[in-house]
Amino acid sequence: MRHDPLPPFQTEAALPELPFATVDALIRAEAAEQGLDLHVGHGRSTWCKLPGGDEFGARMGPTGSILYIRTHARDRLHELLEAVDHHLAQHLPGLRPAWSSLDEPGAHPPNFSLAQVAGVTRIAADFLRLRLEGGDLARFAHDLIHFRLVLQPPGAPASAWPAIGQDGRTVWPKGAAALHRPAYTVRHIDPGAGWLETDIFVHDGGRTCGFAAAAAAGTAVGLTGPGGGVLAQGRSLLLGGDETAYPALARAIEAAGPDTTGECHLFGVRADYPLPRHPGIHVSHAPGGEAALADRLRREGTDADRIWLATERARLAPLKAAIADDLGIGTARAHLAAYWSA
Structure with a gap:
């Protein structure tokens, strides 16, 4: 039995064909592998708490299981949903939960925002510093230091960005319009002034390297996250x-x-x-x-x-x-x- 208040943002997915014992074992294994704080509720629910108080877990349904995710920030809910989906796909191929959604189908995901290239500076022999400007950057100014750049292929239509689907998931453009989504670290950020900087390691064959080297001011990019990469802190x-x-x-x-x-x-x-x-x-x-x-x-x-x-x-x-x-x-x-x- 829990005694702390629930995080305010929540999504659920009912899986009547998935035995609770199966998802319980997956959650326990993930907790052990990642060193997460594991909780159980009288054999009928199992959940993990993440740094910052967000959580994911499952409980017994009338039949099968009900997955759930709870967070303290709205954009973080969708980020964690995608992480849980990815983990499930690795261990239970073919499983496709339909998540409840706080967003209307067709809207941009809450963990996605648009920004523009403000400038590129060489800071070392193998590094370029990319400065991006946008009006929705405050969520990146925390201890989670990673995010994903979302880059369109040349010639893609301006509307070719991700959107919420009917099942609560993100629908990504496919085929020739498929987006490149590499992970990077927020190096500097000033959300009040509306900019962040990320440093790009220049190496042969790197698609983002080519983009940064040639990007003109005003070029549109997408940003998703933050996701993962907690700061290393200690005495x-x-x-x-x-x-x-x-x-x-x-x-x-x-x-x-x-x-x-x-x-x-x-x-x-x-x-x-x-x-x-x-x-x-x-x-x-x-x-x-x-x-x-x-x-x-x-x-x-x-x-x-x-x-x-x-x-x-x-x-x-x-x-x-x-x-x-x-x-x-x-x-x-x-x-x-x-x-x-x-």
């Missing part, structure tokens, strides 16, 4: 990542308190990205040094109370093995993310 930090993680590392160093200590490992080819300076956090450059750090951790352990490491999937593997398997450090203390795959 002692162990940070590290390759170029794809440098902006997130910068956010973590910038947010660290004056008494915070720790180390930050840059695994990328270059180390000229403009990281903020912090007197208690030592920054070192070791290209491709994930395996060496893993070996050191096996030998020496770590007293860091928060570990945050993000790099290419195969290069992350030895770090995962050392931290999770050998040292037994769980997800509540260690965030280990594969930002891309070779």
Whole structure:
């Protein structure tokens, strides 16, 4: 039985053919894997609480199960709905819940907004800083640091943006009008002035790199989120990542308190990205040094109370093995993310 008030925004989906035991097992597995706060209600409901108080779960229906999502912010409800949908599709292919919706079909999703390119600046040999302007940016000015750029293909009609469908889901343009939706980090933001900046790692074949290099002021882009990427915070930090993680590392160093200590490992080819300076956090450059750090951790352990490491999937593997398997450090203390795959 719960005693705290429910978050005010909610969506549900009835699945009369899905046994409660099946969805209960999925929720428990997700809680264990992600280090989430798990709750149960007398064997008839199971839910997880996320940082910030949002939650998702399921309860027994008259037959089968009823899924639900509850949040404290309206746009966050749709973001979490899409995350739950994605997780269900991975484990139960073919399942397509019809969610109740707070929005009229045909409207833009509440976690989507339009912005315009204000300018592009080169800030390092391999990084461009993209400034975007828009009137609906306040939701990105919080501890969730990631969002998705939504880019139209050349020649797409101006109306080719996502919309709410009859089942409460987002309907995305398909075929030649399909949108590119890469994830990025909010590097700087001033919602009052109506702008945010994100830093783009320039690499061969990157569609967003080509867009940023050629984007003219006033070019329309979409933004979805925020979604994921909680800031690494603690009295002692162990940070590290390759170029794809440098902006997130910068956010973590910038947010660290004056008494915070720790180390930050840059695994990328270059180390000229403009990281903020912090007197208690030592920054070192070791290209491709994930395996060496893993070996050191096996030998020496770590007293860091928060570990945050993000790099290419195969290069992350030895770090995962050392931290999770050998040292037994769980997800509540260690965030280990594969930002891309070779």
